[in-house]
Amino acid sequence: DGGITQSPKYLFRKEGQNVTLSCEQNLNHDAMYWYRQDPGQGLRLIYYSQIVNDFQKGDIAEGYSVSREKKESFPLTVTSAQKNPTAFYLCASSMTGVNTEAFFGQGTRLTVV
Amino acid sequence: AQSVAQPEDQVNVAEGNPLTVKCTYSVSGNPYLFWYVQYPNRGLQFLLKYITGDNLVKGSYGFEAEFNKSQTSFHLKKPSALVSDSALYFCAVRDMRHGNNRLAFGKGNQVVVIP
Numbered sequence: 001d002g003g004i005t006q007s008p009k010y011l012f013r014k015e016g017q018n019v020t021l022s023c024e025q026n027l028n029h030d031a032m033y034w035y036r037q038d039p040g041q042g043l044r045l046i047y048y049s050q051i052v053n054d055f056q057k058g059d060i061a062e063g064y065s066v067s068r069e070k071k072e073s074f075p076l077t078v079t080s081a082q083k084n085p086t087a088f089y090l091c092a093s094s095m096t097g098v099n100t101e102a103f104f105g106q107g108t109r110l111t112v113v
Numbered sequence: 114a115q116s117v118a119q120p121e122d123q124v125n126v127a128e129g130n131p132l133t134v135k136c137t138y139s140v141s142g143n144p145y146l147f148w149y150v151q152y153p154n155r156g157l158q159f160l161l162k163y164i165t166g167d168n169l170v171k172g173s174y175g176f177e178a179e180f181n182k183s184q185t186s187f188h189l190k191k192p193s194a195l196v197s198d199s200a201l202y203f204c205a206v207r208d209m210r211h212g213n214n215r216l217a218f219g220k221g222n223q224v225v226v227i228p
Contacts, residue, residue, distance in 0.1 A: 006156075031214060040122075042203065042220035043157075050214055058215070090156055094216070098145050098207050099164040102216050104156035 006091050006105035012113050021076045021108045023091035030096045032074035037088040049074055086112050115140045115208035119219035127227050132194040134222045136187045136204030145207035146187045148178055150200050194226045
């Protein structure tokens with residue numbers, strides 16, 4: 001089954017802890033993205049990567065970090081520097097052409113307790 | 114900046130009536146536009162896209178969208194709404210500035226189809 005898988009579906013974090021959200025795809029896509037979704041604010045881009053070992057900051061990168069060591073994987077770390085991390089996080093992937101749509105995972109809901 | 118705007122927060126429509134979800138865009142160069150749907154606590158599902166060619170684009174689940182260059186709009190439409198169409202709808206645009214390849218989203222429209 002081809003697709004993009006995010007884990008875990010729900011994640012609870014204590015204040016001051018770092019947590020890592022997993023994103024794996026078997027679509028052979030070069031580009032991968034992380035978005036944050038908050039009610040009424042749509043999707044905001046955190047980081048994206050167009051190729052292995054390269055990534056760029058999006059609009060709200062502060063307090064987050066990523067790596068892209070393998071084509072299939074693009075994990076997101078939410079660090080203790082992120083002041084308001086409670087949100088729904090969405091990972092996506094696409095081919096790199098302008099006419100290509102992105103495919104999304106099912107999301108991870110992160111809650112700080 | 115490459116961006117899209119979805120001016121309405123919520124769209125209410127009776128089952129069986131036509132559904133329209135509005136999107137306007139602001140781009141430099143050619144627009145590459147997309148519509149997605151999101152059900153509660155799920156990821157986004159692709160509905161359709163406009164790249165070039167016919168202004169009327171047909172997509173999944175009976176949805177279509179009309180590209181209008183003079184009005185810089187890309188409204189999503191469905192001739193007869195179903196209760197199961199109740200969801201959050203997002204318009205998006207490819208942002209190719211500075212050699213990058215981003216996908217920028219609008220804030221979303223909640224669609225409520227009333228039985």
